[in-house]
Amino acid sequence: MKIKWGVIGCGGIAYRRTIPGMMLSENSELVAVMDNNFDAAKKVKEEFGAKYAFNTVEEVLALEEIDAVYIATPVFCHKEQAMKAAKAGKHILLEKPMGLTVEEAKEIAEYCKAQGVKLGAGLMMRFSAYHQKMKELISAGALGNIVSMRAQLTCWYPEIPGNWRQDKARSGGGALMDMGIHCIDLLQYISGTKAEAVNCFAQNQTFSYSADDSAALLMKMDNGATAFVDANFNIPDNAAKCRLEFYGTKGSILAEGTISQVESGKIELTTSDDTAEYNAKQNRDTEDATCIEVVTGNMYEKEITSFANAILNNTEPEITAEDAIFVQTVVEQAYAASEEGCCKGV
DSSP: OOEEEEEESOSHHIIIIIHHHHHHOTTEEEEEEEOSSHHHHHHHHHHHTOSEEESSHHHHHTOTTOOEEEEOSOGGGHHHHHHHHHHTTOEEEEESSSSSSHHHHHHHHHHHHHHTOOEEEEOGGGGOHHHHHHHHHHHTTTTOSEEEEEEEEEOBOOOOTTOGGGOHHHHSOSHIIIIIHHHHHHHHHHHTOOEEEEEEEEEOSSOOSSSOSEEEEEEEETTSOEEEEEEESBSOTTTOOOEEEEEETTEEEEEESOSSSSSOOEEEEEEOOTTOOOOTTOOOOGGGOEEOOOOOOOHHHHHHHHHHHHHHHTOOOSSBHHHHHHHHHHHHHHHHHHHHTSOEEO
16 A cells, blocks of 8 residues: 655755655655646656646645645745645645744644644654664664764855745744754764753854854753754855764764765764773874765655655654654754853753
8 A cells, every 4th residue: 555645845855855755665656746836836747747736735635535745845834734734634744844933833743633643754864874873883882872972064055035944034043943953853863862951153154144044053962962063054065074973982973974865975983992091192093993884775765655654554653743843942942042142951
């Protein structure tokens, strides 16, 4: 049996990544696509072989054959569209952030629960084979006790007239909300820890739009570790390595290029003896690093397949609404810390 999908907002990330991933999924079938730009919707329909193309949400939701919808519209549209989908009895995979605010995201989740439909969140980078391997290594104790972590995601995003992501009122936030949210989620997911306090500098260093173009976040995790997130809209694409780093009492994992829309990059594992004596010379032998190999695939195919399995098997989605709400809570508290100049609890 296959889950039959409708895609609400079939441009952008849906067109570039999620729909191609959906086409690879063995338990999913694309039935309908929708976009405010009807010509764009028709183009996507023809390219991917969907049965229908629409330019209203209501037309998608009226199809009885649709089991689930993937919503990839601008954030300010999420609440209304998700609630309409839930009322129509459709299961929902909703892109991050789920709402403009944590309160809005909670309203969506509560309404979906009341309507008896499943709600999943689009934090697809968890499905990367690299990130799952890193989680496996840390869970097995390869690094001992985690003491420090860092994640970096940037892009070059100059001012674009009318762009919703650059308008805080329509996006909920800028670089930290759009890109840093993945970093926060990955640090927590891979390490098995959760943030309990945050401090942050979110600002506009380069561009004048209302959303932040750069943010530096510091988190205290529930195991006592510290975690750092760099999120920027003002660093050229080829200038940043999008590094992901974990340090523990027995070694480190250094990844480069894995925080991405494709499964790519590299991982280096370095382990050491945590019973060794203090070395005053502090010699560092980089030759001890081991490159970790993984079998890569398509994160979006795995994301779609996972959510479809939750529907077919009537189980909890792998990435829940609660997961996304907690990460957005961290972001919201980080913005408050930046504005007030003080540390905030989560």
